[in-house]
Every structure is written in C-alpha cells, then in structure tokens.
Amino acid sequence: MFDELLKTMKENISTVRSLIQTNEKLRDILFGRESTSENNENEFLDLTSLKTTVPKIEDWRVYDHCSVVTRLYAIYENFVESLIKDWIIELPNLISSYLDLPEVIRGTHQIGVANLLLELKKKKNRYEHLSIDLVIRGLYFGHSSINNQYDLIPDAFLFHDQNLRKDALQKLFAEVGISEAWKWIEQHRSIKFFVEETLANENTAEGELKELIDYRNEAAHGAIIDNVLGYKKLLDLCDFIEALCQALTELVIYHILERQKSIRKVKDIGKITEWFKKPKAGVAKIINANLSVGDRVFLVDLNKSYCQVVKIESIRLNNISQEKISITLETEVGLKFDQDARNDVRLYIDVTST
DSSP, X not given: OOHHHHHHHHHHHHHHHHHHHHHHHHHHHHTTOOOSSHHHHHHHHHHGGGGGTSOOHHHHHHHHHHHHHHHHHHHHHHHHHHHHHHHHHHHHHHOSOGGGSOHHHHHHHHHHHHXXXXXXXXXXXXXXXXXXXXXXXXXXXXHHXXXXXXXXXXXXXOOOOSOOXXXXXXXXXXXXXXXXXXXXXXXXXXXHHIIXXXXXXXXXXXXXHHHHHHHHHHHHTTOOOOSOOOHHHHHHHHHHHHHHHHHHHHHHHHXXXXXXXXXXXXEEEXXXXXXXXXXXXXXXXXXXXXEETTOEEEEEEGGGTEEEEEEEEEEEETTEEESEEEEOSOXXXXXXXXXXXXXXXXXEEESTTO
16 A cells, blocks of 8 residues: 555655765765775775866755755655545545545535636646546536546645645645644654654754755755755755655555445454564454465554554464464464564454455
C-alpha cells in the first residue's frame, strides 16, 4: 500500500543526499583537504585542474543551498499531493454511496469541480488531461445515484495557494476527511526521533518545516542568501522530509484501515503483549483468525501515531513452529516479523483474501 510512492520519494531524497555529499567531497579536494595515501594524492592532483572551472567556494555553497531546499520542498509537496490523490481514488471502494461521504469531502469536491471548470475555460496545460464531461460526471452520478456508482477527480481536491506549512497541510488533509494530521505527525516515532536526537529539542517539527519553506521561498524568489546552510544541516533536512512523508503515509493507511474495518474488509484480531527488538519477534494474543507465514499484518496504535505493514516470517504455537494456524478462542501466539514492532499495537488482517 503506497509502496511505489514511498520508494520514489526515498529515491529522490537519496539523490539529493548524494549530491550534497559529492559536492562536499569535491570542495574538500579542491580547496584544501590533504591526501592521506598515494592513490588519494594522484586523485587530488588530477582533480586540481577543475579549479579553473569551478565557482568560488562561497558561491558554490549558495547554489547547493538553493538547489537542495528547492528540490526538497518540491519532493515534499509532490508527495503530499500524490498521497491525497491515492486516498481520493480509494474512497469509492471504502464508501459505496456518494451521499454517504462525509459532508466535508462532498463540499470540497463540489467547490473543486467548480474551480476545475473555471480552469478548463482558461485552457491551462496543467489540466489538459481533463474534460468538462469527466469533471462533472462524478458529481452528477453521485447526486443522481445512477447504478450507485461515482468517481472523484483527485485534481478537485488539490487547490491550495499557500506553501504546505503546518496549517495549510492540516487544512488540505482535513478537506479530504483526514482530521488532526499534525497531531499524528508530532506523535509519530520518526518525527519524535528526529526532534529529540537530531534537533536535540532545539526546534519543533513545525519550526523545521517552516524553516525549509522560508529558505525555499528565498531561493525561488531571488533573494540575497546570507544564511547558507551547511553540509550537515542540508542532510538533516533530507532526513526530516523523509520522516515527514513516512508519517503522512501511515496516517493515510490508518484511515483506509479504519474505513475497511467498518465495511469488514479488515478485522482486528488482537494485540502484541510482548516484543523483543533483536529477533523482531514477540507474543500476541490472537482471537478468531487464520494466519500463515508470509501473510501481511497491519500494526496499529492510534494514540502513538503508529501504523505499519509487516510480513510474518515465522509462527510459534505452544513453542512449536507452524506454517499456518487457525485460532478461534483467544490464544497466545509467537510471531516474528520482517520489521521491528512494539508492545500494545493492535493487529489487523485483510479478510477479503482469506
């Protein structure tokens, strides 16, 4: 679920990291880091010819700063919009009738359709993949209940004229039926780790996002850059955006699971009561479930902003390894996953594939 979206985001950020690191190493070579071996000395001598073409070191750092903050914000904004698009596309599978959609979603959709019709009249290339018929079809089908089918145009939900700071981000998610997004973000394990370990609690997630956007706006609008971010800070921003995107992904997965639970596509089968980090294994109290090695399980804890997908690598019942089990009454089961987990998380399974 959202694996490809997450993969693309991480690859893009990895590229940014690599460029930061490569440029830093080139500067070290060209502007004074001494070699430590004969091979390094030869490499150093070859690369000194680059000095005739490279910019001044201060100017180079300014360009690093501007390119990184601009690209990181673009990765973040594109990720958020793609995540919301996927959520909107999934909604008809979760709520069968348009009129049963939360009022806030229907309201956003209706205003968005009106905005799209205005944009189509301007013939903007951004919306050349849309037609008037396509834009109004979902709204018409939803209200007329034809065949009890409807679809939603994701573009109708993505009108925003502000950078996605905390409030704008929360508003964008609230308008598609996902409330309190920032509360989830602040409590997410990756964000908490970043704030506590990387920032040493000297800034907040909200403050870090605001700083990135302020830097990006300065870079994009041609302002004089008199506060150039260093090598470590640029890498820290990469880590922050990656953690933020991970938190938002788990938020959307959680809301999908809750909807699926209400229509009995997934069910809660118990919770982990003991967890051991090193073997990535623990004990869970399971009830009314069939489990097999290789199955995917969703681990959920709303209070701690935790929602991840894991794969079962082994099952033990009464201390005996099993390939599959069928549980009716509540039973303690040993489970090993392909990822780390924690105590007290709920276990959900997909019942449509069983």
